[in-house]
Amino acid sequence: MKNVLQTLIISFIILAAPISYGEPAVIAPKAVESLLLDIVKVSEQRLLTVGQRGHILISEDQGQNWRQVEVPVNVNLTAVDFLDENHGVAVGFDQTVLLTEDAGETWTVSHQEVSNLQPALFSVIYNSKDTITAVGSYGLYLETKDGGATWENRQIDSLSDVYDGFSHFYDIEKLNADTWYIAGEKYIAEADDYGDEFSKGMIAVTKDAGRTWEKVYSPYEGSFFGITVKANDIYVYGLRGNLFHSKDGGANWAKVPLGVQAGLHDMIITAAGNLVLVGTGGVMVEKSAKNNKAAKVSKRSDLKGRAALIEVANEQFIIVGEGGVRSSSKAETKAQQ
C-alpha cells in the first residue's frame, strides 16, 4: 500500500511538473514581417499564418491587419491545418505539434522531440476529430488516433530509398477520407553495380487513410516541394520551376511549361479553375487551366522567397514567405513578362 501511494505521489509530481518546451514565442511588432511559411483560411472571417520563432498571426479582415497570438514554443512552425472552424494543428521544428480548439487563439503543445536525425515536421493534415497525420524530415511520419493524447512515430518502410534511408517528406495532402498523397525530396530510387545512383522526386499515395503507402511513378529526378490534388487532377511541383500534371492517379504525367527556374513551394487551384504557384525568388506564376496561353510570371521586387498562398477573393491572393505577409494586389509585385 505504501509503495502504491509513493508511486502515485511520484507520478503526480511528474504530471504536475510543467513540461519544458523551451521558451514561448515572443510577441514582436515585426512578426508580421518575419519569415512565414503557411497560411490557411480558418473560416470566412479568419485567416491564420504560421512561421519562424513560433509566430502565429490571425487576420479578421481578409489579410489587411494581423495580430500575433501567444504560442508556448518559439521554434519555426512550417505548416498548419484546420479540421473545422475551431480545431487546428500547427507543426514545425523539434517535431513540435501544437493544437488549438478555439480557432487559433490559444495553443497547447501536443508533441515535441528534439532529434538531429529527424529534426522537423513539414506538413500536416487534420483528418478527423481524433486523427492527425504529420510528415517531415528524413521520412518522419507522426500520427495520433486519440486527438493528440499519444503520438506514434511510424517508419513507412515502403517509402524508403534503395539503402533503406529516407528523404524529406515535404507535403501531405488529402483527396478524400481515405486517399492521401505525399510529395517530397528526391530519393535514390536505383543504384547500379558501378555505384551510379538514379534519383526520383518522391510521390506516394495511400488508399486506406495512411495504413499502407506506396510510391507513385515519378516523372522527375529532382525534388518536389508540394502536391495539390483535386478530383482527378494531381499536380506535383518543386525545384527549378518543375510542375507536372496527372489525370490518371499518377500513371502518366505531363510537364506543364511555366517558363520559370525558381523552386515552387505552393500551388492552389482558384475558384475560377486557374493554377497559381509561388516560390523562391519571389515568383508568382498564374496559369490558366483552360487554354494553352503562356503562364503569367511576376516577382516580388526584392526577390524575397514566397512559401504559401490562399485566394481571398476572385483572383486575389494573400501570400506569405520571407518578409512576411503580402497581398497580391499590392504594387510590389510587378509583372515581368
Added chain:
Amino acid sequence: MSKNKLEPLVKSLLFSKRGLWVALFAIVTAIMAYFMSQLRIDASFEKNIPLKHEYMQTYLEYQEEFGGANRVFVALESKDGEIFTEEFFEALRVADDRVEGIEGVNQSQVQSLYSPSVRYIEASEQGLEGGPVIPPEFEQADKTEAFDKVKENILKAGIRGRLVSNNFKSAMISAQLFSEYNDPKAELKLDADGQAISQMVQTNYVEVADQLEELRRDIEAEYPNVEVHIIGFAKMIGDVSDGAGNVIFFFLIAFLITALLVFWYSRSIKLTLLPLLTSSVAVVWQLGILTALGYGIDPMSILIPFLIFAIGVSHGVQMINGVQHNVGLGFKVYDAAIAACAGLIVPGGVALLSDTIGFLTLQLIEIDIIRELAITASIGVAVLILTNLILLPLLISYTSFSDSFVKGVQKREKSHEVLWHKLSVFAKRPMALIVVIVGILLGLVGYWGSQNMKVGDLHAGAPALKQNSTYNLDTKFVTEEYSIGTDVISILAETQTDGCTYYNIMETIDDFQWQLANVQGVQSTISLPQVSKVVNGLLSEGNLKWKVLPKDEAVLPYTIARVETSTGLLNSGCSVMPVMVFLNDHKAETIERVVESAKSFQADYLAKEKAAVYDIVAGAVSEEELEPLQQVLDPLLNEYSELDYGENSERPTLVAFLDEKLAESGDIEASQLNTVTSALEAELPESGFKPVKFRLATGAVGVMAATNEAVEAAQVPMMIWVYLAVTLLCLISFRSVRGTICVVLPLVVVSLLAQALMTWLEIGLTVATLPVIALGVGIGVDYGIYIFSRMVGFIREGRSVSEAYFETLKLTGNAVLFTGLTLAIGVSTWILSALQYQADMGIMLTFMFLVNMLGAIFLLPALACLLYRR
C-alpha cells in the same frame, strides 16, 4: 574714488617701470606671434569620443578587426533611371579605384559591386553555385544581357539596400578608414634586428575629405549623368573645417561692431584702439602658448579665441571706464591709469580667475575635445589678466586727453545719473521684493523647462552642420535610398574560439538580434546567424522551410564556412560576432531605446543562465542546502559572467572558476563543493555557462551612445564644480556670505533659463553645448563681481543699499551695460555660422551674456536690499 591700498604697489611695481614692461610685452608678443604662425588645425576622430567609456573600450579593442565608426560612403546616383548603363559602371569603377587610392583607406575593407569579396550564392540541382556579382566576362559580354545578369546577382547576393539602392538608381562604395597607418612615403627604416620599423602617421581627415571632394568634382564633370553623394565622419570633419574657416568673417564683423560701440562709448579713437589692441594681443598669446604646448586647434574650439577677444574687450571697457571716470574727477591720465588699474586688478582678477576655473571644470569631462577646449579657453582668460588688467592701463597712461574730452566725460556721467537713479529703485522695497519674486518665478519656469532638456543630437544627419548643408542632404539621400547609413550601432557578441559552431551560442545571438530588430527606430539588422539560416535554406535546395539555424552541430559549421571575415560578421577565430543595428536616425531617444533593449537582453540572459545552474545544483543537493548555496554562488556567477574571453579564450570553465574561488574563500565545505562542481561538470552544456557576452558598442551610433552617456554623466558634477568654484571665489573676495548669495543666485536662475531655452529651441546637450553652460556661468559672474565689489565697499561705509547701488552704477554701470552688449555682439555673429553647433553656441552664449547682465543689474541689488536690511 576712494583711495585704494594697492595704488602705491601698482605704481612702484608697474607704472614706474612702464617702459620696461611695455617692451617686455612687445617681445613676448613677437615670440607668441611666431608660435601662432605654426598653428595647425587638428581634428581627430578619437578626440571627439569619451575614450574611457566602457563602450569605447570595446570600440578601441575591435576597431582594426571590424572597423570602428570611421566609415566613408560614396554613393553614385544615376540621374536617368537605373544604374545599368555603361557610363555608370565606368564611373563606378573609376570611383572605386580612386577611393582605394586615398591614403588612410583600409583597402581590404573597401566594398562595392566591383569588390571580389562581394559574391552571390544560389541553390541548384548540383548544390550551391556562386560567383562575383559582376561576372569576369562582363567587360566583353553583350551589355544588355550582362546587366540583366548583374541585376540578378545583386539580388541573390543580398546587397540591395547596402551596395545598391533599393530602387536600383544608385550604387555605393563603402570604405573603412584607419585612424593611423604606415606611412607609404617614409623611407624604409630598419631596427637592430633588421625588422622594418613601423612609421605610423595619423590619418589626416581634412585631406581625405579634400580628396573625396575632388573625386566628386571629377566624376560629376566626366560623367554628367552621375551625381555623387559622400558621407562619413572624415567628410563631415572636412566640411566642418571648411565651415570653420568662415569664423574669420564673423570675427571681422564682430570686430567692426565692437570697435564702433567702444568708440561710441569712449568718444576717443585712442581709447577705442587700445582695448582692441590688448585683446588681440591676448589672442596672439593664447594661440602661441597653445602651439608651444603642442596642441592644435580643432573646428570646435576655433571659436574660443573670439570669445577671449570679446571677454578682453569687455574687461578693457571696464578699464577705460575707470580711467575716464578718474580723468573726469580731474586726475592726470597717468594717475588715473594707476588708480583704475589698482581699483580693477582685484575684481577684474577675481572675475577672470572665476572664468578660468569655470573653464577648467570642463576637464572633468572625459572627452578630449572638451578638455582641449577647456585648456584653450583657460589659457586665453589667464592671459587676459596680464594684457587687459596690466598692459592696457600701462598703455593708456601714455595717452593724453584734451579738455573738451574731459568735459564731455563729465557731462555724460552727469546725464547718465538720471538712468542710474531710476535703476537704484530696484535696490529699494517694494520694487526689490517684486523683482525677487519675479526672479524666483523665472527660476521655477527655467527649472520646469530644463527638465525636458534632451541629451544628444536631436536632428538627423551631422549635427555639426546645418540641415540644408550638402553633407546632410547627402546623408538624407543615403538613408532614404538605402537600408543602411551611418547611423549604425554594432554590438559585439564575444564568445569562445569557434563559438559560432555551437547552436546555443548562435541561437542566443539570433534571439538578441530579433529583440533589437523589433525596437522602435531600428531600420534593419545583420548578424552571422542570419547568414547561417539563409545558407542552410540554400543547402536544402532553397526550400524556405529549412531557413532555420541548424540545431545539428555537425551541420551548423557548413552554413558559415563560406562567410569571410571581410563581411565584418565574424573574426578569424569565430569568437567575436558583431550584431549590426541600422537605425532610422541618431536621436538620443532612439539610441537609448536600443541600448536599453541590449542591456535588458543581457540581464534576462544572465538570469536565465543562472536559473539553469541553480536547477542543476538543486538536483544534486538537498533542499535545505540550496538556499545558502545560491547565496554563495550568485555573486560568483555574476563575477564569472563579467570575465573577458581574451585573445586565446583564456576564460576558465565555470567549474574551474568555482573550484578556485570557493576553495580559496572556504564559504562552503569541500564535499559540498565537490557535489556542486561534479553536477555542473556533468550537466552544463558543452559551451559552458553564459557563453556569450554582448559588448556595447561600436559603429557611429555606438560612439554617440557613449558620448551622450558621458555628456549626461558629466553635466551635474560639472555644474557643481563651476558653482563651487564661483562661490568660493566670491566668498574669498567679498568675505561675505550674503554678498556671495547676491551674486550667485541670479546666475543659477540664468543657468536654469538657459537649459529651458535649449529645450524650447530643440538644442540638445552635446559635446558642443555642454561647455557653453559652464562658460556662461564662468563669464556671467563677471558682472556680479564688478558690481558687488564696489557696492560692498559703499555698504560697509554705512550707506543704504540703494545709495550704495546708485554710487556703484555711477562708477561702473556704464561699463557693465556696455560689457554685456559687447560680449553678446561678439558671440551673436556666430548665429550666422554655417555650422550648426557654432550657431547653437552663439545663441546660448548671447542669451547667457545678456540675461546674466540683466540679472546683475536687477536681481542682484534687489537681493542685496532684502539681505542687507537693517
